[in-house]
Amino acid sequence: MNPVVAGIDLGGTSIKAAIADLDGRLLVHRSIPTQSHAGPEAVINRMAELVGTLLAESGYSAIQGLGVGAPGLVDIVHGVTKFFPNLPTQWRDIPVADQLGRLLHCPVSLLNDVRTATLGELHFGHGKTNPTVTMAFFAIGTGIGGGVVIDGKLRLGDLGAAGELGHQTIRADGPRCGCGNRGCLEAIAGGAAITAAGVRLMRSGLAPSLYELTGGNNDQVTPRAMAEVADRDPLVREALVDAGRAIGIAAANIVTSIHPDLVVLGGGVAEIGDLLVETVGSEITERVRMFPTDRIRVEASMLGPQAGIMGAIALALKKSKPQ
């Protein structure tokens, strides 16, 4: 057996890949543009070529397995794509696992990218010290994905679709979500919603420090920029706290349902840091009254943007079989 595996984190804009040893230590990794307009076949070839290049650079000649995190719903049993909201529709029903397996001569496991990131956090992040951890992982980017781990095992369901924590209904008649439902957490507290609130405040003259920081440029308004001025623009701070509270409600709901040991906040928005972690933590304390919650840890992701690729490595290592 070859003592290395590969992982791929496929996104709408970039393909990240890595080669790792059997302890999950990255030997070499790289990111290239997805070029999704070229179609699935071309993208799959780019993925295989990237892994081939990295493998050669690592000094090994073959990989023992490949894990792939993909941005949407996949058939985890057959390794086939189902629905990718951020990629062209021709991505439907593509047997990605088979095609990559033929090109790279190894077993391939395909899984939703956020479930994959959850595996990363489980095996290489906050979950790694507790083999029977129960964990809720929120990936807060433009949208909000998630993953649920019960007693050390990633919860998948038949479709690998369990753990969509961003699509809990937080406000029954709230704004329409990209998924079609109303009032999903994602529609209220995803990066897009937070940024829209920031732009609105800035354009209304209610966020002078944000205006100064961004030069009044809407495109420069991000959750992280908003966090930077939160001490000076109280309404910007309020917008971040409102989003944190909504995430806290979703976290409290999952806490009452499964009583996890650990709630992890990942994704780009989690980089706003302590304000988010503290708001989510206090909302859990405030809302979960049926049992003591003082032993439930709320943490920012230990792996940050690396959670996805580390999860793909965990998947390749068969640390959690999708089936």
Add this chain to the structure above:
Amino acid sequence: MNPVVAGIDLGGTSIKAAIADLDGRLLVHRSIPTQSHAGPEAVINRMAELVGTLLAESGYSAIQGLGVGAPGLVDIVHGVTKFFPNLPTQWRDIPVADQLGRLLHCPVSLLNDVRTATLGELHFGHGKTNPTVTMAFFAIGTGIGGGVVIDGKLRLGDLGAAGELGHQTIRADGPRCGCGNRGCLEAIAGGAAITAAGVRLMRSGLAPSLYELTGGNNDQVTPRAMAEVADRDPLVREALVDAGRAIGIAAANIVTSIHPDLVVLGGGVAEIGDLLVETVGSEITERVRMFPTDRIRVEASMLGPQAGIMGAIALALKKSKPQ
């Protein structure tokens, strides 16, 4: 080994007990008043005496084990009561399992009553045909409790407190719940809330058929009475549908989180029947858009009011160890 076990379903008003064979067939069962005012010691003696009487009637001389469902938070590891909202405060920290074990000379398992009912539905109700079922159980009575089963295993957490599905926040600034939080499902759609809506409509002259059925007597207004007149009093029907939608939101939230095979509606309010099951089902369809939900079954409890005692029998049979 003696081929019988016993189960007790302890409630604020009644103690139900049963003797069953090792296949869970009830041999004899009975309900007596709890008389909780007499204090824990007296109630525990009543429980033991009732089991002793039933055992004698069954023709056996000893039991192999006893399962007890108790109305609140219990320390499942030590079999000690923690917090029982509907019983006097002196019920705190009572070692019920030890005391009953000494009186009845058998191992005793103590578990929250609704988690116990979930076990009943799992092993003797809708879950019995699928040993790896994932299931969400809602017990909709005056309040709303619940239980979560993952891959055939009751989810407990350290405190046996996971599965409090009635304490999901459905409306962030909603009515204060008995638990202290605002906007819990229980506060919006529990039996007490449904009944209050019925009384309000009746007192306002907006529910003439309900008035006729109950003779205008507030105490006769129940969810079941409301269901009886729903075809004639459109606003009563609306109140039931509103409650069903709130329960459906909570169900949809748990569906997105764990993707169960089965959602079961139990407790007295579930007896209003099809209108509730259909409303919850359609709300799940409406709100869960991230993956197909057509294979998720929504059912009224197969065991109805027997779920608790059957769960206590399952607990005695060690079908699911609390630890």
